[in-house]
Amino acid sequence: MKNILFAASEAVPFIKTGGLADVVGSLPKCFDKRYFDIRVILPKYACMRQEWKDKMEYVTHFYMDLGYKNCYVGILRMEYDGIQFYFIDNEYYFSGPKPYDTVPWDLEKFAFFSKAVLSVLPVIGFRPDVIHCHDWQTGLVPVYLHDSFQQNEFFWGIKTVMTIHNLKFQGVYDVKTIKEITGLSDYYFVPDKLEAYKDANFLKGGIVFADAVTTVSRTYAEEIKTPFYGEGLDGLLRARSESLRGIVNGIDYNDFNPDTDIFLSSKYNATTFRKEKIKNKIQLQKDLGLDQDPKTMMIGIVSRLTDQKGFDLIAYIMDELCQDAVQIVALGTGEERYENMFRHFDWKYHGKVSAQIYYDEGMSHRIYGAADAFLMPSLFEPCGLSQLMSLRYGTLPIVRETGGLKDTVEPYNEFEGTGTGFSFCNYNAHEMLSTIRYAERIYYDKKREWNKMIDRAMAQDFSWGNSARQYEEMYNWLIG
Structure with a gap:
C-alpha cells in the first residue's frame, strides 16, 4: 500500500x-x-x-x-x-x-x-x-x-x-x-x-x-x-x-452530466441531444429575454471577466460579431471594465446579448446545456475546466490554442471529418472573429457535420x- x-x-x-x-x-x-x-x-x-x-x-x-x-x-x-x-x-x-x-x-x-x-x-x-x-x-x-x-x-x-x-x-x-x-x-x-x-x-x-x-x-x-x-x-x-x-x-462526470443535471429543464445524452438539447435553449431565451428563435446560434461564455481570459479580444470585435445571426450569453464577474462592456452590449443589442454579471452554479449549467458553442479565447490557460464541461454538454468550444485548451479541444477538420471544436492560434481579435464565423458557417450550412462534431465531443473522456x-x-x- x-x-x-x-x-x-x-x-x-x-x-x-x-x-x-x-x-x-x-x-x-x-x-x-x-x-x-x-x-x-x-x-x-x-x-x-x-x-x-x-x-x-x-x-x-x-x-x-x-x-x-x-x-x-x-x-x-x-x-x-x-x-x-x-x-x-x-x-x-x-x-x-x-x-x-x-x-x-x-x-x-x-x-x-x-x-x-x-x-x-x-x-x-x-x-x-x-x-x-x-x-x-x-x-x-x-x-x-x-x-x-x-x-x-x-x-x-x-x-x-x-x-x-x-x-x-x-x-x-x-x-x-x-x-x-x-x-x-x-x-x-x-x-x-x-x-x-x-x-x-x-x-x-x-x-x-x-x-x-x-x-x-x-x-x-x-x-x-x-x-x-x-x-x-x-x-x-x-x-x-x-x-x-x-x-x-x-471534471466530475457525475456533477456535470446533461442526462441527470437538476438545473436543466430538458435532460439529454449522446443519443437524444438532437431533439432535447434545443429545448434548453428555448427555455433560456425565454428566461433571459432573448429573441425566441431556436434556430439562432447561441454562444455561451462562463468565466471570470479578466484579461487572462481574452476579454480584450472580445471587446474589440463585439460590435462586428453582433451584426451576425448569433446570440451571446455571458455569465461571470471580474474587472469592472469588462462587466460594464457586457452591460453596454446587453443594452445596445437587447434580445441578442444577455449579460449576467454575477456567478451562479445553476445558471452556468444552464448555459452549458443551452448554448451551441462556447467561447474561451484565453491569453494563457494552465488547464481550463469550462471547455471540458462544454464538451461534456455537446456545446462546441471555440478556443485559443494555449495550455490545456490546446490539449483538450481538437480543431474541426472538414476534409477529414475530425475535431471536437474550433481553435485559433494567434492572440488576435480578428483571427478569433474569423474562427467564430467559420463555426457559424458550419452551424448554419452543414448541420449534419455540426451534429457529428457534437457526437465526438460528447464521446470524449475527461473524467478524473x-x-x-x-x-x-x-x-x-x-x-x-
Whole structure:
C-alpha cells in the first residue's frame, strides 16, 4: 500500500475560491484504493460552513515553533466520500472572513500551514511515501522537509511533488520578512534556492526542493519553460525539465452530466441531444429575454471577466460579431471594465446579448446545456475546466490554442471529418472573429457535420479517472 498526502489551501466541498479546490476535492477518490491510501490536509478556516465544522472530530493539539513564535497546532479530522481529511486549526491564522487576505499576512499563514503539515504526521501516525503539494501556499513543505525535519528519521525518504495550477501566483515578499516568518537560515535565501530577483519566493522553493514538478496540462508544461509564460521562473523550469510533467485536470462526470443535471429543464445524452438539447435553449431565451428563435446560434461564455481570459479580444470585435445571426450569453464577474462592456452590449443589442454579471452554479449549467458553442479565447490557460464541461454538454468550444485548451479541444477538420471544436492560434481579435464565423458557417450550412462534431465531443473522456492513472504512474516512479 502506498501512502499519499495531498496538502492544499482549499478543497471542495469545504472551501473553494477556484479550480484548485475542484482538483483537491475530486481527484483523491479516483485512485485505486487497493494500492493507494490517499489523504488530504487543509487549514481549518473559520469561514467554512458550520455544517462541515460540526462533523469534524478533534484529534489532539500541540505547540510548534515558527520563526520566533510558538504556535498552537490543533488537528481535526473527518471522513468524506471515503477519503480521510485532516484540518489544521489555529484561530490566529485562520479566523478571517475569507481564506486569502493580503501579503505578507498570507505568507505567514501558509508558512505556518506548511510546517504544521509535516509536524502533525508523527502525531496522527500517518507516514506518507509522497506529499503532493498544490500551488505556492504549500511551497515551503519540500523546503522544511529538507531542513530541520531531517533530524527525525520518521521523515527520511519521504518524496514530494509540487503541482503548479497557475504560475502567476507565487507567494513573493522581501527576504528579511520571510526569513523572520519562516525561521529558515541564510542558506536558503540564495538565487538557486528561495531567492528570486532579490525577493523570497515560496513557489520557487517548492519547485527547487520537490522530487517532481507537475502542472495541469502537457502544453502548459512546455509553455512555462518560455519567457512569455514563465512568469520569471522559466529558467528554473527549464533546469528542472527532466522532472516536469503535465497531467491534464478532469471534471466530475457525475456533477456535470446533461442526462441527470437538476438545473436543466430538458435532460439529454449522446443519443437524444438532437431533439432535447434545443429545448434548453428555448427555455433560456425565454428566461433571459432573448429573441425566441431556436434556430439562432447561441454562444455561451462562463468565466471570470479578466484579461487572462481574452476579454480584450472580445471587446474589440463585439460590435462586428453582433451584426451576425448569433446570440451571446455571458455569465461571470471580474474587472469592472469588462462587466460594464457586457452591460453596454446587453443594452445596445437587447434580445441578442444577455449579460449576467454575477456567478451562479445553476445558471452556468444552464448555459452549458443551452448554448451551441462556447467561447474561451484565453491569453494563457494552465488547464481550463469550462471547455471540458462544454464538451461534456455537446456545446462546441471555440478556443485559443494555449495550455490545456490546446490539449483538450481538437480543431474541426472538414476534409477529414475530425475535431471536437474550433481553435485559433494567434492572440488576435480578428483571427478569433474569423474562427467564430467559420463555426457559424458550419452551424448554419452543414448541420449534419455540426451534429457529428457534437457526437465526438460528447464521446470524449475527461473524467478524473483518466488523470488519476497518470498520477499513480508518477507516484510509482517516485517511490520506485
